[in-house]
Amino acid sequence: MDKAVLHDHLDGGLRGTTALELAKKASYNPLLNVDDINKFFDRSDCVSLEDYLEAFIHTTALMNTYENLERIAYEAAEDMHNNGINLYESRYAPLYSVSANLSIKSVLEAINSGFKQAESMYGIKSGLILCGMRNDKKNVEKVGSIAIDYKNLIIGFDIAGPELNYRPSLFKNTFNKLKEAGVNITIHAGEGDNVDSIQDALDNGAQRIGHGVRIIEDIDIINNQIGKTAEYILNNQIPLEICITSNIHTNMYKNYTEHPVKNLIDYGFNISINTDNRLMSNTDIKKELLHCSDMGINNPEELLNKSARYSFLN
Numbered sequence: 001m002d003k004a005v006l007h008d009h010l011d012g013g014l015r016g017t018t019a020l021e022l023a024k025k026a027s028y029n030p031l032l033n034v035d036d037i038n039k040f041f042d043r044s045d046c047v048s049l050e051d052y053l054e055a056f057i058h059t060t061a062l063m064n065t066y067e068n069l070e071r072i073a074y075e076a077a078e079d080m081h082n083n084g085i086n087l088y089e090s091r092y093a094p095l096y097s098v099s100a101n102l103s104i105k106s107v108l109e110a111i112n113s114g115f116k117q118a119e120s121m122y123g124i125k126s127g128l129i130l131c132g133m134r135n136d137k138k139n140v141e142k143v144g145s146i147a148i149d150y151k152n153l154i155i156g157f158d159i160a161g162p163e164l165n166y167r168p169s170l171f172k173n174t175f176n177k178l179k180e181a182g183v184n185i186t187i188h189a190g191e192g193d194n195v196d197s198i199q200d201a202l203d204n205g206a207q208r209i210g211h212g213v214r215i216i217e218d219i220d221i222i223n224n225q226i227g228k229t230a231e232y233i234l235n236n237q238i239p240l241e242i243c244i245t246s247n248i249h250t251n252m253y254k255n256y257t258e259h260p261v262k263n264l265i266d267y268g269f270n271i272s273i274n275t276d277n278r279l280m281s282n283t284d285i286k287k288e289l290l291h292c293s294d295m296g297i298n299n300p301e302e303l304l305n306k307s308a309r310y311s312f313l314n
Helices: 016-026 037-041 049-053 056-060 066-082 104-122 137-149 168-181 195-203 213-218 228-236 244-249 261-267 285-294 301-309
Strands: 087-092 125-133 156-160 186-189 208-211 240-242 271-273
Touching (some): 016 066, 066 104, 066 125, 137 168, 156 168, 156 186, 186 195, 195 208, 208 213, 261 271, 271 285, 271 301
Parallel strands (some): 186 208
């Protein structure tokens, strides 16, 4: 039976050893004198989402050659296979890698080449979701155009980065073009911003919600009353791409006990369990499933099976 991870960032999942090796090869100074590379990238004690995202400066700096991208993509798919996943969706902001020596097409082809190598070796199917950076409107517009021009090389589009003050409606024209072109859309919402951000994502064509955990704020659990946005998501079974450990590391919740994922499952929401950023959160899907079990979620692997039905790879 298929098991899927729907929300995992390619630049958030490098192996620490690979990051250090590539840094030495490229003489990338910020990492050369690091004693413990995994500890350097570990953001479990960060004070904000912005602090968490700072680590990506160093991973994206290493994703600047065809060979590096190919290797990183291959290893990401291999790591997912080793965790029992056979449908893997990876997302990345491709303009971080474009340069005078590396075209956008080469970026996409390098990542897909790594995925294909892993598929040949292990049978895992992987696909790329392109991310526009929502704090830069021109970036979103450009990546949206890339997604349309190269939709045969990708499986979807997303906007990532700081969520607060950068709602999807700011990019309505881009989302309209993507919908017209038949590009799958998932949108980060309900992580760094509230329920209104989730509704905004739905209004702009989101087929799935990246994170979406703050939909719990649209539910009065004591009086068992559900708000309009939560009711719509529940009735239409819109998938919520939940990333438990990441939510804790970005200080959305103090600990696993406070995380509302079990409440959402009990209410009947369509929940998928995901890794988000394996390097920064020192996690993998096996660890996430263990956390689910500790939180009282019965047979959490079924959530991975269910996720496969909503994968853009299908």
